Ligand code: SF4
């Protein structure tokens with residue numbers, strides 16, 4: 309399925325999803341990287357060694373959810389835009405998700421952005437809490453989006469442009 313559509317299955321996603329007990333402790337990285345390719349910038353970027361590509365560079369990454377603190381450094385280094393940070397402790401009703409984003413225009417903080425699922429389907433309009441620009445050497449931006457908690461593992465992108473003024 310993934311090979312034909314580029315969209316991971318629900319079973320694929322379950323293999324990289326932390327427990328609700330772990331979600332309750334704060335932000336955590338979700339590495340939605342399912343193809344065996346020679347790649348490991350995520351592992352090299354993590355100072356805590358919480359993400360590992362082992363025993364060789366062709367394996368898919370594994371996040372140690374007990375070690376990861378959700379700092380988001382790996383998210384900006386992944387060339388596949390495959391890493392997301394999910395924080396279900398953001399508020400009583402919303403989760404904060406951090407998404408890698410490489411399109412222009414960028415949204416502005418306080419605007420609403422149209423959230424998309426992994427298939428590119430619209431999931432609703434959600435507040436942009438923060439936009440973290442890329443660095444000189446790595447231009448991947450991070451979009452911080454507040455979404456209802458039940459969509460924390462569904463929204464994985466925003467539609468570029470067409471942003472609305474905030475709530
Ligand atoms: S979010 Fe931070 S601590 Fe967690 S795997 Fe990525 S770089 Fe490591």
Ligand code: SF4
Nearest residue numbers: 341347349350386388
């Ligand atoms: S950097 Fe991204 S694409 Fe490469 S192994 Fe890590 S998660 Fe997969």
